[in-house]
Amino acid sequence: MKQVSEKVVSRLIIYRKYLKELLADGQKSIFSHKISAYTGASAAQVRRDLMNVGYNGTPVKGYNIKDLMTSISEFLEKENTIEVAIVGFGNLGKSIVDYCNGRNSRLSISAAFDTDPNKINRVIHGCHCYANTEMETIIKENKVEVAILAVPREDAQKVADKLVACGIKGILNYSPTRLQVPANIYVENRDMLMALEKVAYFANNVHGGKNK
Amino acid sequence: MKQVSEKVVSRLIIYRKYLKELLADGQKSIFSHKISAYTGASAAQVRRDLMNVGYNGTPVKGYNIKDLMTSISEFLEKENTIEVAIVGFGNLGKSIVDYCNGRNSRLSISAAFDTDPNKINRVIHGCHCYANTEMETIIKENKVEVAILAVPREDAQKVADKLVACGIKGILNYSPTRLQVPANIYVENRDMLMALEKVAYFANNVHGGKNK
């Protein structure tokens, strides 16, 4: 299969989201320069990115929104449904599940793990919370492939090791630690303080303007 | 002043964080290849990035951790203290403030805004919550330069417009919308579903392994 860079994937996800809004608005078709204006990528880049997904627009009419969305989704999520688990079901964990669940029909955060007895065996935002000790069983039983880490710093590495041992292939890491994992595990770090520091820097050191 | 790319700034922030851990561990000095092993950047890249901050290591001893940290911090945060406000003080907003405040001595999230009367005028995690209507006064009085957006989708653009009108220069956007703002405003988007979608993709389409 065609090898695609992180940047391209990120942009495809942005395009798809915009298309979804347009569709909800009742629009039928769209031009690359319109997608460009909204997403910040150049029109040429939009067209080039779309080459990867193998959908062709037509010259004067542009792209059919519904068909393009389908093509992007087939490109991004081949599997029927990708199972996701979240570890750490505090304020942050809950808000993640609350926002994500139900918004992508092929992604489902179906299990949460926590150590707090008050949360264990309760269902919050449609997500059953289990004890950390049940992690291995549940993950293997449900074929969970992706995990979200929302635990305190001191627990993060240990939990990550366990997740990797359970066969997890990707981690979305909201804990403020860089995880040490085998090279075949994909990790996306979302440290909030680091994000804030970055914004603070560019707020004071005006940047080209172009959005990443 | 030297113009530095987003990637370099992101990596400098990662290096600084690692240095902080080393310092807490009681270490005195460090080599570029050690920083490399931890952060995923190559050793040459670490050295090249550090050229930007204008601190020089010494051949056999490497870099003095404390001095290097100071140099990076002076590079990243020139101002004495950068004031930050957060809009939306729900689960997500609270967990952001809880984690960030007190961890970078030059960044302070000192004001929160919300519409919920139960939160207004309370102090949570050292952060005073005001009514949205007070936004302009508070932001201008306190010279707030950076805002974190943690409001529902439907409110995000309106709030962003208001923040821009108040003179905010950078926005860390956790709302699931792409904000339309003037080119001189720096926006960092942190849509959680998009992050998850990206991880799901690369979990199923093994990537080079190199960490970004």
Next chain:
DNA sequence: TTCGTAGTGTGAAAACGTTAACAGTGTTAT
């Protein structure tokens, strides 16, 4: 039908980011 228009798809050039390689230099051992 024919033409003009306004879009797409894409090869080639330019810009940007990364890696390699090595000269230069404190430090340590002899």
Next chain:
DNA sequence: ATAACACTGTTAACGTTTTCACACTACGAA
């Protein structure tokens, strides 16, 4: 002292990403 060593700083080569520019094409108007 001197030599061997183990690192840094930096230049030049390399690779990747972005933009440019243009041939091509469906459509609508006359």
